Amino acid sequence: MRSMNGRQKTVLLFGMAVLFLALITAAGQVFAKEAMATDFTRKNLAPCGEYVFGTDWMGRDMFVRTLTGLSMSIRIGLLAAGVSALLALVLGIVSATMGRAVDSAVTWVIDLVMGIPHILLLILISYACGKGFRGVAIGVSLTHWTSLARLIRGEVLQLKEAPYIKVAKKLGLSSWQIAWKHMVPHLFPQFLVGLILLFPHAILHEASITFLGFGLSPEQPAIGVILSESMRYLAMGKWWLALFPGLLLVLTVMLFDVAGESLRKLLDPGSAHV
């Protein structure tokens, strides 16, 4: 086989990351029932051929539990990253185009949200929503938009000053036409990459907050719940309960990172070289 050039590798990497994530999401859905199934004849099994991730003290298969947990994390991540990215888009554009008062108001809110340590803010929001699924979903959605909003705001401000936009204005194009024809095509790639790169944070924060007991309820096989439960069995040497689910979580988060970064590379016109 001929060796691939950089861009082909990037496309392949992106495709594989997306495929893998889709597989995890789908598998978690398929195994949702099995993830809850207890079987006391097979409890506390160390990883083996049949149960690659081992089983827990209730004889639940850790592999399917992990997949289900990750699938749930990804779906919450999808929701939260989507809402966050949309918020970022709207606030970023509004901030850059609606005058100074609006701009300082949005900047103020950004500073405010960034001022409270992230986890603490999530605890507060989760507490406000009475914990549970709603709390995590709202919390993660409402706290991840700030840096993307800043990015988009800066981008729009720069675009407004761009010569070709100024020319378009002089030519009498309406603001909507300018926005649609010249700004959206420029902003869209940034937005898409920003959206994908929100996932890792969203997933990690969901897992963290659930781990602390503010997120998904303990009955659900969420990845945070799995790891939180595993802590109690650590001292007994049940290392597989924590190791494998965590590894797979790290892998999932990394795949989102890989997908986002390779997409950025592909969409960036400056990457024509190398």
Add this chain to the structure above:
Amino acid sequence: MKQHLLFLTKQAVRMMLLLICVSIAAFFLVSLSPVDPLQANIGQAALGSMSQEQIAKLNEYWGVGQPAAERFLAWASDFFRGDMGLSLLYRRPVSEVIAVKFANSIWLLAIAWVISGAVGFCLGALAGMKQGTWVDKAIKGYSLVIASTPAFWLALVLLMVFAVWLKALPVGLSVPIGMEAAGVTFADRIRHAILPALTLSITGISNITLHTREKMIDIMESDYVLFARARGESGWSIFKNHGFRNVILPALTLQFASISEIFGGSVLVEEIFSYPGLGQAAVTAGIGSDVPLLLGITVISAAIVFGGNLIANMLYGIVDPRIRKGGAGL
């Protein structure tokens, strides 16, 4: 000088206003909560066996049934006078609880902050100088993996390795269980802080490493480094004369601005290692509906974060000669 003073005052006023907004937002959030503090802390069964009088008393203690705005004004005016209220779970003044927890946490945070900053800076600078080599790839790879690793899982893994398998370090708590506070030696404290500090340092490194690396690559591609190379400078000379000088400021700025993340990490890490610090107190307060304590911790931690940002903003004015001498940008 006058400009600096003006800048400082502006920033300080801004910080105060932000803090007030933070407390309003936090108060608004907790008052939204549908969690019934009585049920959360006393339990349905226990409540059932109580008389109406007892319940009314408890309601008053937990602040149930008063309008939110009224409660906020009362709380804020007390807070302004230094009275943060009474922690419902610890049954001591919030300020006292926070002071004790903060004293425990500050060690952990400071050690992790310094280690992650120093190591991250060195790794990032090295990777940036050697862009494209295996050294760079290894450092970048490490940082990317760590950036995807949740602090709490890393804590679990370290706990497994050092405390359970090797039995080299204690599982938790900042002091040995059952020991009088006075009998705790400095060595004990250190031994119990090693794992939490290690976890926080390791996770904190990736951000500063990647940032420093990016900046260093920008610097290496700058016209002035190109010219320095044309003048026969290379390797160490370029780092000493140009790299360090230009990268230290953005790195310091980032490190001061990232106090928020280290604090966030400490919440998880303290919870896992049962380290009695501010982070663990925040979790306890959140789970146990100890609203005054939760609010107190929020405001204090936001103040620390804003303080860090303030220092970060000022650093440029003090260190960068273009701003220091030119007065531009202030």
Add this chain to the structure above:
Amino acid sequence: MDEKKIILEIQNLSVSFQQYDKGFGRTDLDVIRDLNVTINEGEMVAVVGSSGSGKSLLAHAVLGILPYNSVLGGTILYDGEELTQKRKEELRGNEIVLVPQSVAFLDPLMKIGPQIRKGKNDSESKRKLDRIFEGYHLKQEVQELYPFELSGGMNRRVLVSTAMMGNPRLVIADEPTPGLHMKMVRRVMSHFRELADQGAGVLLITHDLEQALEVADRVAVFYAGTTVEDADVKDFAREETLRHPYSKALWRALPQNGFQFISGTQPYVKELPKGCPFGPRCEYFCEACEREIPYREVRGGKVRCISAE
């Protein structure tokens, strides 16, 4: 004219970059092809070409500071021996020096004095710099300034000073006078002329033919990545003594010769015609121009044109 020792000889230099097209294709962009220049001791040679034609890469190639994704071809001889990357690294900053375009090439956070001394603090370097500053009528306090504090008049002298810290035998000046008015240009150019008169070879890279004619001894005309003609400055006195149609076109575009411009623009590296790059704009164009064009001697100069005689 007595033969002086050749200090730098560049033969068929090429610099190319790899770039991705739309989709997955990859092409090599030959930004420079067939660049030939020779510089003698005590001589000032100007390479003249329009802006954005990749002239700076010539300087970077000689100094060994090309970007990592570029490929260098051809031969560079320094002092009669091949100038390898290792030799470039040994010589640059000392025997071979670069004078950059502007103070943007100075580290914004390092004071002028230490920066010119490359961070060295020994008394010998300090004394040497003091002497250089005296020579260029720069106050010693300037050493304590940051680059952004320099005034326009100081800029150029400081930049030239950087070259003098070594023992330059070859000075490469890359567009040293961008946007300066004529009086300043003459002053800056006189510094380079001085260096040449002291025995160094000076390679002046510029887009301004008028300027080059004023100070240089010889001019190499650079078109679309290729040197099309290498002529003595005297040859630019009249159109007839020039050899290449592009040089003649440049001559006619000079203010004193009537500002006549020819139509068309330089081809972009990706869309180069076959054979002579000037072909499509040339009035003498014929079929033979689409074949390979040799670089040959005509009337004491060199030219890359089949119809020159």
